[in-house]
Amino acid sequence: MKKILVTGGAGFIGSALCRYIVDQTQDTVLNLDKLTYAGNLQSLNSIASSDRYQFVQADICDAQAVTKALTEFQPDVVMHLAAESHVDRSIDGPAAFIQTNIVGTYTLLECCRAYWQQLDADKKQAFRFHHISTDEVYGDLHGTEDLFTETTPYEPSSPYSASKASSDHLVRAWHRTYGFPVLVTNCSNNYGPYHFPEKLIPLMILNALAGKPLPVYGKGEQIRDWLYVEDHARALYTVVTQGAVGQTYNIGGHNEKKNIDVVRSICALLEELVPEKPAGLKQYSDLITYVTDRPGHDFRYAIDASKIERELGWTPQESFESGLRKTVEWFVLHRDSWLARN
Template structure:
């Protein structure tokens, strides 16, 4: 099978591409605009593989998408390209509307045109898999409630509202046009190659540099943490085995308050990097509480029963095993994250285009 992965140079997208190339015989066409969060250095281990092709394309560019489909003739689309940082959506929502809503529409139309001209056998086998977020559901009250595939949508931020809109578009293209679509909604991902603006890598790298560890509000916002390589396995299982028209929630079964996550990182660093910066006595003393973000959801938690029951997927990593692997990865891969922090990964990329 040949799979077109949009956003394949991003955090989750690159994990999906690495998983497919390293663990299957399928081919990948990686389509990525290469915004600030797209990093081809996250794909170094597979970039020379004959089953991997990269195309620098904006999903809003219909002409370029048409060329991609005609040239590569994919058997499936895994749509991960998206603006995804809540804080950035609050400061500048326009890019989120353009990429997450308009871009998804343009991609759906390009896919539909391509799909319509396939032979009957290929048409029936084709899949359009849209990867979304649990943030479309809003937040949960109490400690027992979980997001299920039937939970109503109540997005709280421009980011989650734009993703909710794209989910609706994808489902309507199945209902109206018959395009064989599937949707997955995942909890918070973490792991190797995570862009340093997100909570876990930000805390690791700030601690290593002796900088403050900023925690929003009281730090009691609860998230369900999913190791990114577990997520990649789940996504591949959905695109290859999932039922058209179905939605699958993907979670890590690891609910943690943000402050617990930060404290876990500090504890691991005390063990793994005891030689601290001169200004640091204990990593936990770097924790600083800052003003909460507007509209901050209090609790997310995924019920991933359906994908386990119907497709046989379960996360392999506990939070404890996954966060240890993550901290160790950042300690052992300074070349990757230092080039992200100083911007050299984008300067060299732009210079070669």
């Protein structure tokens, strides 16, 4: 049984990870989260009463608070997910991304390194710092067959992806310079229940249910690889418990889809699940609205996840079709509370 400190555990991916650890393992979790606009403690209701789950509201930029959490909880593992993560927000206001994703990661690294250095020999040998990142650090792919591998050069396009690339470099530097035992993962686009409705899939579901326009950038030809969030949580736990120190693992869903095709698939599912539409609407796809493309918009992301499959035996369990159906069904079931957040 391990003690795992998760930063950003009230976020979309972090909450899925916390639920997975409590539900599927014997480990204990401390969720350290600042509770920004995207943090949602309701996503943790199912485990909130567990004696293997704790929550502390704190900012990773607050060294005193982080040190206190480390000292009191005495983790064997730190899994770092706390981050600002929305590209459009990073374009409108990059300062928060620099502060949280770069300064916050530096602060967390230094606090964790100090904690690690005072551990006894066995605990020091077993300790792991797992940094969870994104495939957006690689930039975009221009060919139709190219894939991001763990050695693809970094070429970030947005303030968000540049800040995540910076944090990746810091983590690897702390490993090389100080011998700090790190693991890094870079994942493709996640989707699933509890997703904050600024992101493509939940935004389209909730807008459609409300009879609002479905804004699609450009012609919607951008391609993304989609990863169901519960598959990702399982992959993260696999990496932190079985992965080799200093290694990077790409995590993908093997589901490349054009944005416009994702939106059309959502509309088709809603036609089946919620045939009674807002007044005057004939079909959900009538709400699709093409808008001016975002600045520096990457065209295609696609992950080569063969390393994690080959070395650690992980593969996604959900197809895009099965995962999307589960996601749409969940938002339909919980639409009243989530429409209020949209």
